[in-house]
Amino acid sequence: MTDNKLYKIINAKLLKHHQLVENEYLWFQNGQIVDAEQVFFEQRKEPDEIIDAQGCIVAPGFLDLQINGSYGIDFADHEGSIVLPLLRRRAGNAKTNSEILGAHVEGPFISEEKKGAHDVNAIRTASRGILDFEEAYGSELKRGGESISIITLAPEVDGVLDVIPKLIERGITVSLGHSAAHIKAAEAGVAQGACLMTHLFNAMLPFHQRDPGMVGILGATDLPVPKQPDRHPLPSLTSANHQQSDPRPFYGIICDGIHVHPNSVRIAYYSHPRGCVLVTDALSAAGLPHGIYQLGGQDVEVRHGGAYIKGTDTLAGSTVTIDQCVRNFWKFTRCSRVEALEAATLHPAQSLGIQDRKGTLNPGADADFVFLDDDLNLKQVYVRGEQVILARSP
Numbered sequence: 001m002t003d004n005k006l007y008k009i010i011n012a013k014l015l016k017h018h019q020l021v022e023n024e025y026l027w028f029q030n031g032q033i034v035d036a037e038q039v040f041f042e043q044r045k046e047p048d049e050i051i052d053a054q055g056c057i058v059a060p061g062f063l064d065l066q067i068n069g070s071y072g073i074d075f076a077d078h079e080g081s082i083v084l085p086l087l088r089r090r091a092g093n094a095k096t097n098s099e100i101l102g103a104h105v106e107g108p109f110i111s112e113e114k115k116g117a118h119d120v121n122a123i124r125t126a127s128r129g130i131l132d133f134e135e136a137y138g139s140e141l142k143r144g145g146e147s148i149s150i151i152t153l154a155p156e157v158d159g160v161l162d163v164i165p166k167l168i169e170r171g172i173t174v175s176l177g178h179s180a181a182h183i184k185a186a187e188a189g190v191a192q193g194a195c196l197m198t199h200l201f202n203a204m205l206p207f208h209q210r211d212p213g214m215v216g217i218l219g220a221t222d223l224p225v226p227k228q229p230d231r232h233p234l235p236s237l238t239s240a241n242h243q244q245s246d247p248r249p250f251y252g253i254i255c256d257g258i259h260v261h262p263n264s265v266r267i268a269y270y271s272h273p274r275g276c277v278l279v280t281d282a283l284s285a286a287g288l289p290h291g292i293y294q295l296g297g298q299d300v301e302v303r304h305g306g307a308y309i310k311g312t313d314t315l316a317g318s319t320v321t322i323d324q325c326v327r328n329f330w331k332f333t334r335c336s337r338v339e340a341l342e343a344a345t346l347h348p349a350q351s352l353g354i355q356d357r358k359g360t361l362n363p364g365a366d367a368d369f370v371f372l373d374d375d376l377n378l379k380q381v382y383v384r385g386e387q388v389i390l391a392r393s394p
Contacts, residue, residue: 005048012053015341016361028367031384035363053371056379059341060359061368062322063348066104066252066279070286076296084140088147094386102149108136109153109160110178114203117309117316126159130166145171149352152198154179155189164192173352178203179214186214190249191224196351197251199281200268201260218271223247248272250351252279255328256320258306262332269333276343277351278325283307283317323378330376
């Protein structure tokens with residue numbers, strides 16, 4: 001917002017400090033949430049406009065860390081142009097809607113065995129270290145987190161482990177995924193600084209009791225805490241009066257009911273609740289009827305709610321929306337509304353190290369928030385303090 005008007009939201013259940021708070025107000029101005037005490041009690045300012053939430057839950061705006069497109073747009077193929085410059089960070093507003101936080105690139109430093117829908121001919125190793133990454137991503141890698149926010153890689157691929165700290169120094173979140181790594185290689189990736197796992201359970205080795213693979217990281221509470229520049233480790237409450245940093249990474253999980261069985265979602269949640277990050281992995285087919293769509297030049301067939309490489313049973317992504325993921329997660333795990341909402345707000349912000357401005361309703365954060373009813377159906381969306389006109393009804 002640029003009109004300098006001071007706004008006050010009343011009659012809301014605000015998601016603050018890990019709880020839904022009533023009888024408090026949310027103030028925002030110029031696209032940022034402001035300190036109510038300072039504005040009202042110290043500066044003695046009255047709001048220019050009051051917004052009545054009518055009892056709705058007001059939560060931070062949802063963050064989707066893994067999305068390939070929607071409504072016919074495929075981020076991996078923009079009319080033959082170079083894709084990454086189009087996904088550089090830029091603010092959202094009521095016209096452009098969602099803010100772009102940079103690109104999440106998967107591959108080419110991944111496992112052939114667990115490539116999923118990726119082109120096997122593009123997969124490569126990193127025997128020359130960071131030089132191979134610079135060759136693969138071009139000048140956009142030098143921009144660091146401004147252009148590329150997340151890189152998914154397989155820790156067992158030759159040369160990858162040594163590159164992880166160099167990527168983190170450039171402001172990039174490193175995520176482990178599309179990997180055939182056994183538990184030791186997965187733990188080595190975390191020790192080097194990887195703080196996220198890409199779509200847990202999908203494109204990784206299945207759990208085995210003697211070598212649980214990457215899934216076993218959920219139980220690895222004795223990992224060394226890696227150094228994370230400008231990152232804040234996820235807190236794990238070990239007792240009522242003591243907090244201890246949790247070395248386990250966050251994990252993305254696709255809650256469309258197809259990629260991961262609800263029981264598996266529940267197992268992950270009970271193992272590491274504060275690490276859950278809901279993602280859609282949505283394709284260009286999201287929001288559209290069944291049919292044939294594109295993903296990076298490949299034909300993808302949407303049938304029975306799933307999106308598959310045409311002619312196969314290989315999942316290529318989903319057609320789910322992030323708000324539906326929140327409702328599914330709440331239903332699958334029987335967690336609280338707060339926990340379901342934080343898995344799409346606070347946790348993804350923490351995994352990117354941007355929780356000072358995203359994922360919370362704290363003063364200083366961007367005025368991105370959503371209104372929801374008690375069943376977590378979306379009612380209103382605000383981006384940088386501007387209301388977005390919803391194109392669909394929940």
